[in-house]
Amino acid sequence: MSLAIGSASSSRNMEFDDNNKMIGGDNSGVMKTNDEDHDGGERTERQMSESETSLYATDHEEEDDEGGSNKIQLGPQYTLKEQLEKDKDDESLRKWKEQLLGSVDLNTIGDVKFLSLSILSPGRPDIVLSIPENGRPRGLWFTLKEGSPYNLKFSFQVSNNIVSGLKYTNTVWKTGLKVDSSKEMLGTYSPQPEPYTHMNAQETTPSGIFARGSYSARSKFLDDDNKCYLEINYTFDIRKEWAAT
Structure with a gap:
């Protein structure tokens, strides 16, 4: 009701030309002209265009970041x-x-050659294991006693090139389920004729009836560029006692 009354009152004071432009009467702005509509449309389209452009740029920046196009390109090594x-x-x-x-x-051929893995536990002789070049020891590689502290010590030789950011990763499975995953930084090493040794932080084997049994594991040694120098796939046991020496 009020809208109809307002419309009739305003139309008495307005005259329009053929293009629907207001040429007289009360310029109260009750009705919009075609030019105003056109300008408003242009402003709306311009705002939408700017918004779409901003979203498009943001999407492509994210794609560039994910795609790695902004990564530093290293020269030949x-x-x-x-x-x-x-x-x-x-x-x-x-x-x-x-x-x-x-x-x-x-x-010398190769950059890093791993010579041995030693398992050190207080109060008992060290277990020294040779590392096959193919990274696949035959059969059961070693046995650990449940609830025992131990350290892993690696011996390796670096030749030809500096090895930057060498790291050790290890994943362990039992009956097909992943039960442990760890990573440790070893450091950066320059070539030298003498072998390097690195001892990992001390760990303790789990204990209890559910901890005992056979495990499979995969260890990798990689550098900053994720170049893998060695991958070892092996099996080991956790028992009530250490294996007889």
């Missing part, structure tokens, strides 16, 4: 032998590099 060969005509630079490297055998 060279072995130490290749670097020395490049500088063989510069006598002073070549001697400086040779002094830094010492007696490293540059003809």
